[in-house]
Amino acid sequence: xxxxxxxxxxxxxxxxxxxxxxxxxxxxxxxxxxxxxxxxxxxxxxxxxxxxxxxxxxxxxxxxxxxxxxxxxxxxxxxxxxxxxxxxxxxxxxxxxxxxxxxxxxxxxxxxxxxxxxxxxxxxxxxxxxxxxxxxxxxxx
Amino acid sequence: xxxxxxxxxxxxxxxxxxxxxxxxxxxxxxxxxxxxxxxxxxxxxxxxxxxxxxxxxxxxxxxxxxxxxxxxxxxxxxxxxxxxxxxxxxxxxxxxxxxxxxxxxxxxxxxxxxxxxxxxxxxxxxxxxxxxxxxxxxxxx
DNA sequence: TCATATTCCTTTGACATCGAATGATTAGAT
DNA sequence: ATCTAATCATTCGATGTCAAAGGAATATGA
Numbered sequence: 001x002x003x004x005x006x007x008x009x010x011x012x013x014x015x016x017x018x019x020x021x022x023x024x025x026x027x028x029x030x031x032x033x034x035x036x037x038x039x040x041x042x043x044x045x046x047x048x049x050x051x052x053x054x055x056x057x058x059x060x061x062x063x064x065x066x067x068x069x070x071x072x073x074x075x076x077x078x079x080x081x082x083x084x085x086x087x088x089x090x091x092x093x094x095x096x097x098x099x100x101x102x103x104x105x106x107x108x109x110x111x112x113x114x115x116x117x118x119x120x121x122x123x124x125x126x127x128x129x130x131x132x133x134x135x136x137x138x139x140x141x
Numbered sequence: 142x143x144x145x146x147x148x149x150x151x152x153x154x155x156x157x158x159x160x161x162x163x164x165x166x167x168x169x170x171x172x173x174x175x176x177x178x179x180x181x182x183x184x185x186x187x188x189x190x191x192x193x194x195x196x197x198x199x200x201x202x203x204x205x206x207x208x209x210x211x212x213x214x215x216x217x218x219x220x221x222x223x224x225x226x227x228x229x230x231x232x233x234x235x236x237x238x239x240x241x242x243x244x245x246x247x248x249x250x251x252x253x254x255x256x257x258x259x260x261x262x263x264x265x266x267x268x269x270x271x272x273x274x275x276x277x278x279x280x281x282x
Numbered sequence: 283t284c285a286t287a288t289t290c291c292t293t294t295g296a297c298a299t300c301g302a303a304t305g306a307t308t309a310g311a312t
Numbered sequence: 313a314t315c316t317a318a319t320c321a322t323t324c325g326a327t328g329t330c331a332a333a334g335g336a337a338t339a340t341g342a
Contacts, residue, residue: 174327174328175328176328176329201328201329201330202329202330202331203330204329204330204331204332205328205329205330208327208328208329209328212327223337227337227338228336228337228338229336229337229338230337
């Protein structure tokens with residue numbers, strides 16, 4: 001008789017779904033969302049030349065990024081303008097409003113991360129990080 | 142100087158996204174999808190009296206389940222009819238086509254699970270399962 | 283009995299996401 | 313020079329998801 005464990009992929013999907021949901025709700029209370037937070041985080045880190053790089057860093061496709069940038073631009077969080085030296089590229093600049101939103105959402109993210117880590121030892125978290133990274137790396141093949 | 146690890150939630154979301162994507166692609170090659178597979182799996186396990194129970198088991202909300210049941214009924218995978226004793230409830234029955242689809246998708250799912258587990262020891266998989274279950278349970282609070 | 287509440291499901295409207303097609307701009311080849 | 317490729321972003325169409333509102337059927341309470 002085999003153990004017939006729940007498939008690891010199903011556990012992974014469930015844990016990620018419940019966690020994302022809780023995080024998104026927390027961000028929504030400050031007027032944000034997960035993709036908005038990830039875009040702000042990537043922009044504050046800087047070093048992007050193209051939107052495609054930004055999309056990669058956030059983990060979404062180009063059209064999805066365009067969608068969020070539209071919303072964020074309408075909300076006054078950022079400005080888009082074509083780069084003078086290569087007019088195919090759109091330069092993105094955060095406004096003061098955008099930076100303020102970043103700081104508010106960072107507070108939410110830090111609190112959420114602390115909450116997520118509570119109840120686990122550092123050794124367990126290191127192990128979890130290692131296992132998740134290996135899982136993600138496997139898919140790339 | 143702190144380690145400044147990547148937040149655990151971000152690693153979780155990335156691993157789940159890449160894994161789900163790969164699994165969904167594999168299912169699509171057989172004409173399926175993740176929600177269709179989960180609905181078929183739940184129906185084959187049986188024991189549902191109401192659609193809301195089915196939605197819970199699949200991990201989606203009622204309207205989303207209705208959406209997929211519509212598609213699956215149109216595709217000839219199942220039949221819906223009201224229960225005679227309580228006409229609020231819709232009884233769902235898989236057709237032969239639906240059962241055939243289940244068996245095909247089960248092959249995909251088993252192959253995918255094996256692929257996901259490769260490269261990990263049984264001890265590591267047990268550890269990962271334990272950590273993911275604890276993470277998911279934490280959100281329920 | 284019959285008005286109201288509850289249960290179960292569906293419809294509606296909204297948003298996130300992606301692939302494919304389209305525009306706009308630049309680079310490259312002859 | 314100009315014609316074709318390649319590059320970067322957007323638009324379009326489709327799917328998955330949810331919350332809120334809307335039916336349909338049953339249960340409840342005077």
